[in-house]
Amino acid sequence: MSVPPAPPRSVLVVGAGLAGHATAQALRRQGYDGRVTVLGDETERPYDRTPLTKEFLAGRVGTDDLRLEADGEDLDVDWHLGVHAVALDPARRVVSTGDGREWTADAVVLAAGARARRLTGPAGLHTVRTVADSAALRGELVPGARLVVIGAGWVGAEVASTAAGLGLDVTVLEAAATPLAGPLGEEMGTVVAGLHARHGVTLRCGVPVAGVQGTDRVTGVELADGTVVPADVVVAGIGAAPAVDWLVGSGLDLSAGVVCSAVGATDAPGVYAVGDCSAWFDPVLGRPLRVEHWTDARERPAVLARLLLEGRADPPPRPPYFWSDQYGVRVQFAGRRHGDETVTVEAGDPADASVLAVYRRHGEPVAVLGMNQTKLFTRLRRSLATPQPVPAVP
Amino acid sequence: MTQPGTVRVCPLADLPRGEALRVDEVDPPIAVFHTDDGEVFAIDDTCTHQDASLSEGWLEGCAVECPLHASTFDLRTGEVDAPPAKVGVRAHRAEVVDGEIVVTLSTEPPRLPPGVLRGPVGR
Numbered sequence: 001m002s003v004p005p006a007p008p009r010s011v012l013v014v015g016a017g018l019a020g021h022a023t024a025q026a027l028r029r030q031g032y033d034g035r036v037t038v039l040g041d042e043t044e045r046p047y048d049r050t051p052l053t054k055e056f057l058a059g060r061v062g063t064d065d066l067r068l069e070a071d072g073e074d075l076d077v078d079w080h081l082g083v084h085a086v087a088l089d090p091a092r093r094v095v096s097t098g099d100g101r102e103w104t105a106d107a108v109v110l111a112a113g114a115r116a117r118r119l120t121g122p123a124g125l126h127t128v129r130t131v132a133d134s135a136a137l138r139g140e141l142v143p144g145a146r147l148v149v150i151g152a153g154w155v156g157a158e159v160a161s162t163a164a165g166l167g168l169d170v171t172v173l174e175a176a177a178t179p180l181a182g183p184l185g186e187e188m189g190t191v192v193a194g195l196h197a198r199h200g201v202t203l204r205c206g207v208p209v210a211g212v213q214g215t216d217r218v219t220g221v222e223l224a225d226g227t228v229v230p231a232d233v234v235v236a237g238i239g240a241a242p243a244v245d246w247l248v249g250s251g252l253d254l255s256a257g258v259v260c261s262a263v264g265a266t267d268a269p270g271v272y273a274v275g276d277c278s279a280w281f282d283p284v285l286g287r288p289l290r291v292e293h294w295t296d297a298r299e300r301p302a303v304l305a306r307l308l309l310e311g312r313a314d315p316p317p318r319p320p321y322f323w324s325d326q327y328g329v330r331v332q333f334a335g336r337r338h339g340d341e342t343v344t345v346e347a348g349d350p351a352d353a354s355v356l357a358v359y360r361r362h363g364e365p366v367a368v369l370g371m372n373q374t375k376l377f378t379r380l381r382r383s384l385a386t387p388q389p390v391p392a393v394p
Numbered sequence: 395m396t397q398p399g400t401v402r403v404c405p406l407a408d409l410p411r412g413e414a415l416r417v418d419e420v421d422p423p424i425a426v427f428h429t430d431d432g433e434v435f436a437i438d439d440t441c442t443h444q445d446a447s448l449s450e451g452w453l454e455g456c457a458v459e460c461p462l463h464a465s466t467f468d469l470r471t472g473e474v475d476a477p478p479a480k481v482g483v484r485a486h487r488a489e490v491v492d493g494e495i496v497v498t499l500s501t502e503p504p505r506l507p508p509g510v511l512r513g514p515v516g517r
Binding site: 295 | 446447450451452461462463464476477478480481508
């Protein structure tokens with residue numbers, strides 16, 4: 001790989017979410033004084049999405065509380081919001097936007113994020129990804145209404161938890177036999193998903209959805225077995241896909257999101273990616289891994305900024321980490337699962353929604369799950385963050 | 395006799411290096427740290443972003459990272475480096491007097507996260 005002889009004179013960041021903002025911030029904090037331009041798809045200043053299924057949806061915090069920029073923060077960035085990137089020419093490092101403009105810089109950082117998978121249907125059918133989505137749903141979460149959540153992943157579970165707290169009658173539908181089996185494995189997925197029933201929310205697993213019923217407005221959700229679950233409001237929490245459709249034809253490897261080295265470089269010189277749209281090479285798993293976690297989108301830009309400014313950087317020192325707040329329980333997970341781990345509950349008791357579970361592979365801890373076990377969890381998370389023997393930039 | 399605005403926390407020997415403890419006797423609670431280098435610091439315990447106990451956080455050098463999210467607070471000043479927290483916590487004066495950790499509380503108003511009320515109960 002060729003190393004830039006000098007720092008770029010200008011950096012163009014495509015995406016004004018968490019990763020885009022963190023990239024601009026990391027560049028300035030590391031002393032970069034060149035030009036930084038950020039293009040944002042949404043019209044809002046950079047904001048935090050994580051409260052959109054929780055405190056913001058419940059009405060406990062407002063739009064101002066979501067802002068990622070600190071009061072008085074000035075990163076000396078040219079922000080262009082409400083601008084849609086439609087194409088990238090990696091060889092010229094030119095990004096075209098929907099308004100016909102072209103943007104170029106010595107370095108282009110793709111931080112375009114992910115887009116929620118959405119179902120189309122009548123009024124009352126929602127998805128939660130943007131602040132507008134959450135505000136629209138909030139208006140419909142009235143006590144006593146029947147809410148059906150399609151998908152028992154993190155978004156679905158948090159929306160169910162918030163709605164139950166607001167006094168709705170909530171049913172969660174999950175196509176898989178066990179919720180959260182992907183991130184947590186079946187055993188712990190069952191434990192975490194057990195929170196629904198403990199808080200009066202019905203969880204139905206192993207039942208694919210056939211369709212959303214209703215003409216002017218949703219009336220129910222039909223399952224593949226023909227049964228209909230009545231609903232006044234429906235939320236589809238069926239995952240998100242990397243926002244890379246506009247990069248098709250660019251020549252970049254999009255096989256897992258934007259495929260990058262272990263420090264965020266694509267195969268195209270001067271083009272980088274970070275955050276939900278990117279799949280950095282994972283030195284432990286030995287393959288590109290798209291990590292959709294908030295913390296990684298926040299921290300990896302510091303690695304990328306170092307690469308941009310110094311020509312080399314070490315891969316992120318800490319394993320992927322995420323959290324979820326449901327029903328007043330703090331769920332935290334750090335590490336990487338291969339799928340063949342043994343899981344041991346080492347503290348707490350699942351019956352009390354208090355668990356510290358350690359995932360081991362060949363006897364070595366590789367991941368840890370905590371439910372209301374913050375202190376022990378942090379200690380174990382820390383022990384997982386050992387420097388990894390990896391080659392320099394592949 | 396404890397002076398107003400000061401808290402006798404515990405003997406230094408009871409708080410190993412690299413450890414922290416939360417003092418609930420003051421409101422809002424404070425977190426006291428004994429760093430790997432042997433220094434003692436005290437800051438407000440509650441993250442300014444959300445109700446999380448910084449005494450349960452990730453202590454590294456003279457900084458602690460909130461155990462939930464990514465904000466890191468400087469133990470010397472209380473300043474925060476990165477979102478989601480946007481304002482720092484108060485730093486208090488911590489010293490070791492006759493082998494005991496004594497904290498002199500800041501007189502600034504605390505900066506608690508939205509939705510967290512002061513008071514002896516409800517944590």
